[in-house]
Amino acid sequence: MTTAQPEALNFECETGNYHTFCPISCVAWLYQKIEDSFFLVIGTKTCGYFLQNAMGVMIFAEPRYAMAELEEGDISAQLNDYEELKRLCLQIKRDRNPSVIVWIGTCTTEIIKMDLEGLAPKLEGEIGIPIVVARANGLDYAFTQGEDTVLAAMATRCPDKVSVVEAEKNERNAIQKLLNFGKKKEEVAEEESEYVNHPPLVLFGSLPDPVVTQLTLELKKQGIKVSGWLPAKRFTELPVIEEGYYVAGVNPFLSRTATTLMRRRKCKLIGAPFPIGPDGTRAWIEKICSVFGITPQGLEEREAQIWEGLEEYVKLIRGKSVFFMGDNLLEVSLARFLVRCGMTVHEIGIPYMDKRYQAAELALLEKTCKEMGVPIPKIVEKPDNYNQVQRIYELKPDLVITGMAHANPLEARGINTKWSVEFTFAQIHGFTNARDILELVTRPLRRNNSLKDLGWDKLVKEEAKI
């Protein structure tokens, strides 16, 4: 390739005519993560229909979420919002008794200007269950940003006094000690000394519990203690956040949460690349270490060892090209990882680009491209799917990472695709899960390798002209 290589990242912005999931979809994974929560989506049949179809079988597992379906009387204010919400929330309290009810505001509540933030504290006082309000609507946000709005709202609910909570914990510990009767005292003391003395660190971003364990252990190896995680398994276990605490994000779409933690909770944000891929994980840990003045131990070897284990996958994609249509904000991190795997990235479509929150990730992308000797891809914010499809026809990438609306039609035209939503639900963080990312990325290539002699590449009769 002898094309002139752009020196720096190139940002573009298109029309915003692209396909993505509505941000209310975050309830699907957040209700599972926060075990004592109940999510109430205040919207219309359209929202309900989306959730019902997008969540597929989950809907039948007695989910802890529901629609407060607005009717014509609600829209024209013939019914009293407060009374209606009270009726539904009391029903939820009676049936499920959650520790928190999260109200998800939608496009409709925005347009009719339903004052959810105003109603919540009043109702909270009356029914005795915390009500957290997140405006995760399609007017303002895309897909994973829904989680961002919920966590930003949760951030203001984290307890700010260590003392009270610690006292409670000690009480619990007393019982714990009884249970640990046989355990030697030294062991407990030793556990404490495994950590370096550093200011408290709280991580934010919802991840499956096994991944939480893995990342926590990864930091423990460096002597870094994770004091808490936003969100925790239960709403009642939200971490203590005091002024001066350090916080670090694990996902690229959490910019509002980061802002809230900095401005409202007076925390210090560690701006690092995200722990996606072995390169990202190492950079993430190194950055945290550097902030605490710790010299990382054995990270380089660990990364090398992971790469070694990935070789069978990497050789399938090395030298191939990829095109991100953009719908979940993980695109920059994934592109950076795939460049490190030896791929060329044509385009990184992304719904929204927070250049400050993602600064370290962007810098790592740029550095990676230079080191791997590939052109720096252009980043297209608010992409236009129609234009992108035309560019895909022209560029003929080896792989297109896209939403389900375009996947089958592209496959029928002989273009390999990977459904982007899977990256949101799969475990992709840390050293341990790098293999899972490549498992996803290479699946279409492996599948098509086994089909390649059949001559069934293009399965549409005629390309639409014009």
Place this chain on the structure above:
Amino acid sequence: MKLAYWMYAGPAHIGTLRVASSFKNVHAIMHAPLGDDYFNVMRSMLERERDFTPVTASVVDRNVLARGSQEKVVDNITRKDAEERPDLIVLTPTCTSSILQEDLQNFVERAQLEAKGDVMLADVNHYRVNELQAADRTLHQIVQFYIEKARKKGELPEGKTAKPSVNIIGISTLGFHNQHDCTELKRLMADLGIEVNAAIPEGASVHELKNLPRAWFNLCPYRELGLMAARYLEAEFGMPYVDITPMGVVETARCIRKIQQIVNAQGADVDYEEFINEQTLYVSQAAWFSRSIDCQNLTGKKAVVFGDNTHAAAITKILAREMGIHVVWAGTYCKYDADWFREQVSEYCDEVIITDDHGQIGDAIARVEPSAIFGTQMERHVGKRLNIPCGVIAAPIHIQNFPIGYKPFMGYEGTNQIADLVYNSFTLGMEDHLLEIFGGHDTKEVITKGISAESDLNWTREGVAELNKIPGFVRGKVKRNTEKFARERGIKDITVEVLYAAKEAVGA
């Protein structure tokens, strides 16, 4: 406000999009916020559609809230007109645009000045109609639009086709087994010597619509979609229509007899009795099945039926009339058309339930404990929970209800398919009971598979806790791999670290 976990019929715009995207070369533009184009995913996933779904959004965002759509909708229409050259662009309102109350009709008129294709606004109100009603209306609207257009231009063809002919109205994308039904109905018409003048909307071009009046009559196989268009054509051109769903042996015969009466009234001379007799007794297996001893065993078994009007009514009649099954209750979620349903099924079941509340249906199933359920995907899941088999007979449906094999519900082949569906549901249920009585196929519990039966390894408490977080269906594999890993390396205690080190090493 209504607390809802599940809905049977979708929002209005889904109906409009189903009809618009069924036509060839018709594009729908939704006036909607980001993320409301979920229809495209459903069509692409469920129907495994090879082509891009001709639906885009004119995105409503903060700017639109503040200043109105202004040029945006018009620009999006003219842009799509230039890019894809559709015959028709249907501007589709959503719940959001219903409350914004922008003058969408005005946008349509302005866009029409520039667009080469036709532009129209779907006349549906989110808060007044559901998916099915909206689909019916939109089809009517499009038919009317092109009939009037042709009339204005003097292009309406005169007279009828030489041979008896029919328009099949109501076949649409994302409809329950619609594609297969369409094929079966075309075969049936061919067997009856009736030409198919048009089948709309699926696969049709809007240019064909002006030819609709050339058919001798219209056939509306589905109660939910097509009747408005058929009534319009009757009012305009005196075209008779047949609205008997040819589902089940008796109803198929009734439908054919009605067709006979209609074409004979217009001067044909046909007698289908011989055909009906031949098909019923020898071609379709369903009549013979009713007589066979298999079906005897089903006599008096209890069943419940729930679905849309068309399918729930037809299946109720088949179960009760053709198989001797005791339908305890039959229900529909088409509340807006409840009277029709009551009239159809009252004599074939003990009780009629009209509701769109799945909780009420779940309770009603639990209450009567039927031997089998015939319902939607929701009832299938209720059945799973209560251990009652369920045959899916109506939307809402999942991807497994879009089979690639030929599975019509209508016509004579449809009767065979339904017989299989019903019979399989019941036998599975009986087999289950037998298993329960005799304690299962194989009572010997499988303790372990593979090499790690007697383990010399020690799982730490944290290790076990972490292992238990791993989903059950892969846990065994992860455990074996981890132990293998530990054994190979001479590790005695399996901690969380060892567990994940093993995963990294072998990709457990």
